[in-house]
Each structure stands twice: as structure tokens, then as C-alpha cells.
Amino acid sequence: MRFMMLLIPEIYRKPTPPDFMPDMEAVKKMGKYNEELQKAGVLLGLDGLTPPSAGARVSLSGGKAKVTDGPFAEAKEAIGGYWMIRVNSRDEAIEWAKRCPAGTNDVIEIRRVHEPEDFGPEFADQERELTEKVAKTKKSTRLRSASWPALRAYRRVISRRRACRIYPATRSIRYGYVCDD
Numbered sequence: 001m002r003f004m005m006l007l008i009p010e011i012y013r014k015p016t017p018p019d020f021m022p023d024m025e026a027v028k029k030m031g032k033y034n035e036e037l038q039k040a041g042v043l044l045g046l047d048g049l050t051p052p053s054a055g056a057r058v059s060l061s062g063g064k065a066k067v068t069d070g071p072f073a074e075a076k077e078a079i080g081g082y083w084m085i086r087v088n089s090r091d092e093a094i095e096w097a098k099r100c101p102a103g104t105n106d107v108i109e110i111r112r113v114h115e116p117e118d119f120g121p122e123f124a125d126q127e128r129e130l131t132e133k134v135a136k137t138k139k140s141t142r143l144r145s146a147s148w149p150a151l152r153a154y155r156r157v158i159s160r161r162r163a164c165r166i167y168p169a170t171r172s173i174r175y176g177y178v179c180d181d
Contacts, residue, residue, distance in 0.1 A: 002086050003110055004082055005100075008079060010104070011051075016071075029101040030100075030101060034046060037096065047081060049079055051080075056069050
């Protein structure tokens, strides 16, 4: 079964500047935890998110889209990151969440991800076909972009508890992570 663990950090419950960065010591601890998930073979994906003040919200009402820039006054629980894991039960997902080195008043919400089979065999077949098409598209995009240095620079680099995201527009390392091997 797949589960999404949603991190709701206490800091995002208050007004936070768009350029807010977590404490580097906390980032290192989280990196170790992420490695544990990966070594156990349960980690499918993960990412951290910028504060709501750096985001936008698109509301669809009456067939029209309305864009609201962050921060969002009514947001009480903003997601700061997520993990997608594959485990055997809800209890196992809860055990992994308990091991997370989150802050004192942070919250981790655990939600089971619907599998295509949950909606019946016809839908499952359609979903499998779509997944195959997406995988082929990703593979061909990867092959085309391999010769384009700007896209290659955008790749996420993970090396021994250090993570960097290099942005092609500035070719600078964002978030001040050190990316040496």
C-alpha cells in the first residue's frame, strides 16, 4: 500500500517570509531520516515545499479561475513537505512517521493513496496504459534533455545527506547547501 506522509510544520502556521530556510542542523537530521526510509526500501518520493507566502492559490468557481498570491490568511495548516512511501499497513506508516525528526509542534498527517484497482478493473487498465505512456514520455524527454546543459543543471543531486537543487536560470546553488563529493 502507498501512503503519503504530509509534514505540517509549526513555523508555517505563522506569517513566514517567502525566502525562509529551515535550520541546517534540522535539514541534516531530516536527511538522515530520508536515508533510513530509502535504505529500508519504502521511500518512493519526497520533497520539501517553500512557505505559503511564496505560493499561489488557483480557485475554480463558476468556470472561472481566480489566482490569489500567498500568504493565505485562512491557512491554518500549510504543508511543508511530503514523503510517498510503500509499506504493508497503516500501522507501519505510522511507525515511520513516529521516527521522523520533525520539530516539537510539527504534525505529520498520513493518508493512504488510492490505487487504480480501488476503482475497478476497467479503470485500473486505463490507469496502467496512462502510466506506461507517461513513463515513455519521461524517458524520451530525458534522452532529449541530456544534451541541453540547462536542463541537466536542474536535476536534483543527492550525495551523502547533502541535497542541492541547481536552478538553470541563475546557475547558482539555492538554499546554501554544499554540494561537494
